[in-house]
Amino acid sequence: MDTKEIILDVKNLNTTFISDRKEIRIVKNVSFQLKRGTALAVVGESGCGKSVTMNSIMRFLGKNARVEADNIQYNALRDGKVTEYHLEKIKDPNGPEMRALRGPDMSMVFQDPMSSLNPVYKVGDQVAEGLIQHTGMKKKEARVKVLEMFRKLGIPDPEERIDNYPHQFSGGMKQRVVIAIAMICNPELIICDEPTTALDVTIQAQIMELLKDLQVKEGKSIVLITHNMGLVAEMADEVCVMYMGRVVEFGSLEDVFDRTSHPYTKALLRSVPVLGLADGQKLETIPGSTPNPANLKPGCEFADRCPECTAACREKDIPTFEISPGHRVRCLKYKNFPEVD
Ligand SMILES: Nc1ncnc2c1ncn2[C@@H]1O[C@H](COP(=O)(O)OP(=O)(O)OP(=O)(O)O)[C@@H](O)[C@H]1O
Numbered sequence: 001m002d003t004k005e006i007i008l009d010v011k012n013l014n015t016t017f018i019s020d021r022k023e024i025r026i027v028k029n030v031s032f033q034l035k036r037g038t039a040l041a042v043v044g045e046s047g048c049g050k051s052v053t054m055n056s057i058m059r060f061l062g063k064n065a066r067v068e069a070d071n072i073q074y075n076a077l078r079d080g081k082v083t084e085y086h087l088e089k090i091k092d093p094n095g096p097e098m099r100a101l102r103g104p105d106m107s108m109v110f111q112d113p114m115s116s117l118n119p120v121y122k123v124g125d126q127v128a129e130g131l132i133q134h135t136g137m138k139k140k141e142a143r144v145k146v147l148e149m150f151r152k153l154g155i156p157d158p159e160e161r162i163d164n165y166p167h168q169f170s171g172g173m174k175q176r177v178v179i180a181i182a183m184i185c186n187p188e189l190i191i192c193d194e195p196t197t198a199l200d201v202t203i204q205a206q207i208m209e210l211l212k213d214l215q216v217k218e219g220k221s222i223v224l225i226t227h228n229m230g231l232v233a234e235m236a237d238e239v240c241v242m243y244m245g246r247v248v249e250f251g252s253l254e255d256v257f258d259r260t261s262h263p264y265t266k267a268l269l270r271s272v273p274v275l276g277l278a279d280g281q282k283l284e285t286i287p288g289s290t291p292n293p294a295n296l297k298p299g300c301e302f303a304d305r306c307p308e309c310t311a312a313c314r315e316k317d318i319p320t321f322e323i324s325p326g327h328r329v330r331c332l333k334y335k336n337f338p339e340v341d
């Protein structure tokens, strides 16, 4: 692996939730790489494990989660030099090692801006907090930086707005504040978990443009979890398709959109509005529903819903095949291609 080129390398990530009675593995052998300065979209139906995957990487999960992986490697690039961090080896998810990375190196933007903002503190103070914590910067100096960030993110009248409380902001502006919090320590890696679902279409487009700018102009690396295939088409360099806690297809935007290979991805693309869909063209829904993760049968998890399913699909775990460089599909249709893990 070229650590200068790859910012995040995840290999065989497994996340299990433990309750009194049972253990359920929600994320299963997830592997992917994020190239530095690019955007990766993570897509898949609700409940497929997109958030749990990213929260596992950021080590945001509580004590009832067991995160195991061969590798969760974050390669920081500072002054042309790469420093490798093995996040899977960090024992305490809230200890100093992880806290030092969250903010200045990797940051997360959550779906609901209200849950990320504290209603009783001024927005400016909430943005400044990370900066003061991580750099020891004085309040006055931090305020200047926050104003700069507000301007950069298109928050109007920053001098006045900086002293407002969250309820004085509209949804779109609140989301900008959340992005400001994520960006204030200048992280290289930004993970956005459906950052615009709560917003209307115009605001959504503005926020996305802003993220795209951060990637293209400032070289940030972005993971974008979304249900919106239009956004994927506009934003992503690569696409990771998940189903029932597994990566079922991974490839460049062109691989996944134009040379769609997994039957699930095909169904997903047919079932969601894509920009440019001809007027009157009807959307299909994916027949059937996702199986219960606590009660899985052997073989491919998509078998019961798959129009191309064969007996072999129900026998044992399905390997992943590389059907062209970087285009990986977890489906037996491609069993003549080389297996990758
Ligand atoms: N803390 C938790 N404890 C137990 N199970 C959990 C926990 N968090 C998530 N899950 C389960 O893990 C599965 C995947 O959830 P996850 O939130 O990652 O889905 P998602 O792909 O992000 O869905 P959505 O698109 O709706 O956000 C779900 O079945 C969910 O119920």
Ligand SMILES: [Mg+2]
Residues within 6 Å of the ligand: 050, 051, 052, 193
């Ligand atoms: Mg989610």
